[in-house]
Amino acid sequence: MKGRNMTRWRDPAKDPRQEPKSNLITLEGAERLRGILDHLSRVKRPALSAKVGEAAALGDRSENADYTYNKKELNRVIARIRYLTKRLDELQVVDRLPAATDKVYFGAFVTLEDEEGEEMRIRIVGHDETDTVKRWISVDAPLAKALLGKALDDDVTVKAPAGDTTYVITDIAYRDPQQ
Structure with a gap:
């Protein structure tokens, strides 16, 4: 019984769409x-x-x-x-800056350098405002989870399908939400 309403069964415990x-x-x-x-x-x-x-x-x-x-x-x-x-x-x-702006928290602009020396600037935002063109990633993304709480010059390793990738945090900046 194949049809357009048939979907593949997913284990709810392992389904990433079920994560809060x-x-x-x-x-x-x-x-x-x-x-x-x-x-x-x-x-x-x-x-x-x-x-x-x-x-x-x-x-x-x-x-x-x-x-x-x-x-x-x-x-x-x-x-x-x-x-x-x-x-x-x-x-x-989130309408204010974190108390410690020298660490990565929600709303931070983070510049990362990978093992080849290439730089990438991302921003950690909410799920509803992600934008691949601007490189705004969700706070729920694996890279964002690995970055949260880290400081300048910290190494961050992220598991990816192609293998683990290591980044170094080279800059952390925040934009004042009240401006």
Whole structure:
């Protein structure tokens, strides 16, 4: 019985998707999510509702592609609004610098040097604000977990599929969230 609804069984104890995610977020990340929620609630949802109403007024809905598309899009936007509302209630906003800025904590910009001498600058952020282009990694990522609490010039070894990788912390910086 193969079909599109069949999935492979995963042991819940070993499934990485079941690991609890931290509920931390930076102040600018929380503001960005609130902005998205506000745009969806005040602009996108009313516009889609109007389009659905106009398409429904045209007659037979079963053959009305405009109605079908806009109705699906409206349902997607409503689901996203529900998700963001619930998620923003769960999140804990980190709106101040740590007491010891000479160590790596949440929100830190960390410059790492690998064994070949190549430098990489990352930022440790919440799960909801990760960005591969900016090199912002989740606080739940293996590299971030290995870095937390470390100081300047500390060696950090991270297990990767290709083998263990060792980095040296060459710089730690923070951006003041109140600015």
